[in-house]
Amino acid sequence: MYSKFHKYRWQYLMILPGVVLLFVFNYIPMAGIQVAFRDFRIGGSIWNSPWVGFSNFEFLQDPQFLTIVENTLFISVLKFIFGFPAPIILALLINEIRSSRFKRFVQSVSYLPHFFSWIVVAYILHSFLSLDDGLINQFITWTGGEPIFFLGSDDWFRPMVIVSGLWKETGWNTILFLAAITTIDPQLYEAAKVEGAGRLAQIRHITLPGMIPTITIILILSIPGLITIGMDQIYPLMNSANMGVADVLDTYVLRSGLQQGYFGMATAVGLLSSVISLLLVVSSNQFSRKINGEGLW
Known part of the structure; x- marks a missing residue:
């Protein structure tokens, strides 16, 4: 045990x-979970607040x-x-570009929106x-039509969220898949x-199977996101006109906790979301290991 630790001591030092x-910002704050079971008020102490059981889960x-x-599940x-x-799909298309200069240009252009904050978007x-x-x-x-209230329309809000998310993150998310292709x-090609295989046949029988381990891991890590959409994207686009379809769990926690002062209820919603996300990632990992033998653990 000591010899192995000594052999990789510099690697351990790098990840320290x-x-x-991770411990400071992810594990120590978990002490605040008890707020979900206490009657906490601003100005008081978490440790001295009275216990209320499951009242905050009403x-x-x-x-x-x-x-x-x-709304959360639909979006x-x-x-x-x-x-x-x-x-x-974008990684497969970029991989088919033969000109290295044009490939770098496409990658740079597709990565760029990721660095814009959601406020800018x-x-x-x-x-x-x-x-x-x-x-x-x-x-x-100008073409003779009637203006459309895109930002306040229930019908247009969800497509607007989907399209803006694709535009901002698709290029950046190709990095891992392009790295998988290079391995x-x-x-084989x-x-x-x-043997006479064309480009589509090579993609189907070589490229995609070679990407399966990476795709599996990304899929498992994406499953918990079904519960947490991301307040940073939804909140700047939400207004009183589209509240009926725009209000999701993340914005509900923000309004209940910071704006209305129901800290116990907001913590209870967050705790429930975290538990569901944990169950989703564990079950998806087990399902993936049974299907193709790949998983996070």
Whole structure:
């Protein structure tokens, strides 16, 4: 045991700061989970607040909460259906580009939106989709049509979230899949060419099977995201007009905790979401290991 530790001592030293940060910011704050079972008020102490049992979980009986869960699942499933295969397809397309200079250009352009914050993306959407002076509505008016209230429409909110998410993150998410493609033995492609296999056949029988381990891991890690959509994308686009379809678990926790002061209930919602996410990732890992033998552990 000591000899193995001594052999890899520099590797352990390199990961030590990451382990410390993980412990400080992910494990120590878990002491605050008890707020879900206490009557906590601002100005008081978590440790001295009275225990209230499961009273903070009464939100489960609230019809509004069921609507919020429905909104969360609807948007998250749509994001998963369109967002998960998109970087895989883009990685396959980029891999087929023969010009290395043009390939680097495509990669750089596709990566760039990832570095924009969601606030910036929201401003871009407002400039394009605003009812009064948005570029899209100006074009619609110029062609003789009636302006569309994109930012306040229940019908347009979900497509707007899906498309903006694809535009921002698809290129960045191709990095792992492109890395997986580079690990495939080039001799396999040479042998396939000798056998007369075309580009589509090579993708189907060589490239995609070589990407399966990476795809499996990314899939397992993506499953918990079905519960947590991400407040940073939804909140800047949410307003009173589209609240009926835009209010999700993350924004519900924000409003209940920070804006309305129901810290116990907000913590209870977060705790329930975390437990469900844990169950999802464990079950998806077990399912993946039974199907193709690949998993996180």
